[in-house]
Amino acid sequence: MNLEEQDKQYVLQTYTRDYTNFVKGVGSTLYDDKGKDYIDFASGIGVNSVGHGNETLTAALCEQAKNIIHISNLQVIEPQAKLAQKIVELSGYDMGVFFANSGAEANEGAIKIARKYGETKFDYKRFKVITLEHSFHGRTITTVKATGQESFHTPNFSPYPDGFSYEKSIEDVYKAIDDETVAVLIELVQGEGGVQPFEKEEIQKLAAHLKSEAILLIVDEVQTGVYRTGEFLASNLYEIEPDIITLAKGLGGGVPIGAVMTKHKEILSAGDHGSTFGGNYLSTTAGLAVLDVLHPLYDNGIIDETLVYFSQKLQEIVSKYNHLFEKEVGLGLMRGLRAKSADIQGNVIKNCMSEGVIVLKAGRNTVRFLPSITISKNEIDEGFKRFEKAISSL
Structure with a gap:
């Protein structure tokens, strides 16, 4: 076989x-x-933000695997605390971090934070989350429903959770907000939706409006985060301060990891959320190694x-x-x-x-x-040489 x-x-x-x-x-x-x-x-x-076979990442993983790969989150995990500090410091935001295993899980955590915020911060319950057409937020039942592409909402997996709506443009978001809206969830560059960035000015205007209405801005940086757009976060590039940010993909350099970070650090209490594998020794050691590789490259231009x-x-x-x-x-x-x-x-x-x-x-x-992020100029040259050969006959 x-x-x-x-x-x-x-x-x-x-x-x-x-x-x-x-x-x-x-x-x-x-x-x-x-x-x-x-x-x-x-x-x-x-995902492979530092390429394949990176010596810093592989050495860190091998050394960690000799000692501890995993314990439960019922005990403190040193590299998890260190990675949380590093992410917060690099972001420039005053936030707390929860670690999961994927982008979809990070977005699930973001939605849970938003829902509890809507339950506890107002005199009446707020629960609706607005997303955008062509967005992509994951493959779980909830994050599929949050994804603004009808092709994902097949009857095969219904019924889906309530409380999500999709707007065609940023301007349409304003009209969609009502007294049950708790959050707006967006990608600053829609990846699966066609690698489509939004204009900086319209995002800044939206962020200011949501802040004035006490509505949460959730930025899905699963694909844009960890220097993918040039800054540590696309949110930094857009010069906004979201309430919640999600990360995954490039953070672990190939080891599964997700993270949700929020400035509303008091919202979740013990028992509100959890993960067996999230933030374990191996994945957070990987995250620290990835940032040890990429941050100096950023600093040096x-x-x-x-x-x-x-x-x-x-x-x-x-x-x-x-x-x-x-x-x-x-x-x-x-x-x-x-x-x-x-x-x-x-x-x-x-x-x-x-x-x-x-x-x-x-x-x-x-x-x-x-x-x-670590691709060399020689590899870029060779890649485009082959790309041009591939398309020359079309």
Whole structure:
């Protein structure tokens, strides 16, 4: 039985898989079991923030695994406390942190905080959460319902939780607020929705309005956080101060971790929320190692240099292949090329795999790029050389 047969027989088929079998990664290069190398412009959908085989991360994980991998959250966990402090300090916000295992779990925690805020801070119950069309917030029953894409709300998993609505634009949010609204949940750059950033001024205006109405602003930074947009948080880039922020993906460098942070540190009490695995020794040690790698790169301007260089490459592609792509979209190292049709998008992604460069699909016919934050200029050059070869025949 080969690997593909094994997978199809024993693994639930919830993914449309490519059956390339990767066996090794170095930096932003992956190698399959036949020895072919691939430039990785996907980083595990924005997870491998320090690339593959990073020495600092792997050394920290090996050392921690020799001692303690996991204990329960009924005891204090030293790297968890240290990572919480580090995240808060890097954010520049006065917040507390709860650790989970994924972005969906972090968003679940954010919604629970908002619901309890709505229950305890007003004379009458507030529970409604407004999100935006084209948003994506997770795959649990609640976060699927919070996702503003009707294709996710199939009857197969109904009934869904009440209390969510979706607006087409930021301007529509104002009209949707009523006396039962407790929070607005947004991504500053919609990832699955087409790598689409919002305008800084409209976000700042919304944040000020929500603050004046005592309505919570929740920013989903599962994909945008941990230097993906150039700053530690996209919220920093937009110069706003959310009430709640969620993180995951790049924080662990490949080890599952999620985090919800809030300035309303008094809302949750003992027993209100929990996680068996969340914030354990292994995952929070990984988070500390990732930040030990990335923060100096940010301080020294290297992340800025990388994102500018990557953007220049994308602009060259759009200029040269304007019969395939309408424009470049995104921020930092969360980028996309808006293809002129779904067929073009599909063919680009397929051809790229054949040519040894990995890219992703996103909404609005977007070819998505989420390289590691540590990707080198040589890897960028080689990746775009292969990308151009992949699209030259289209």
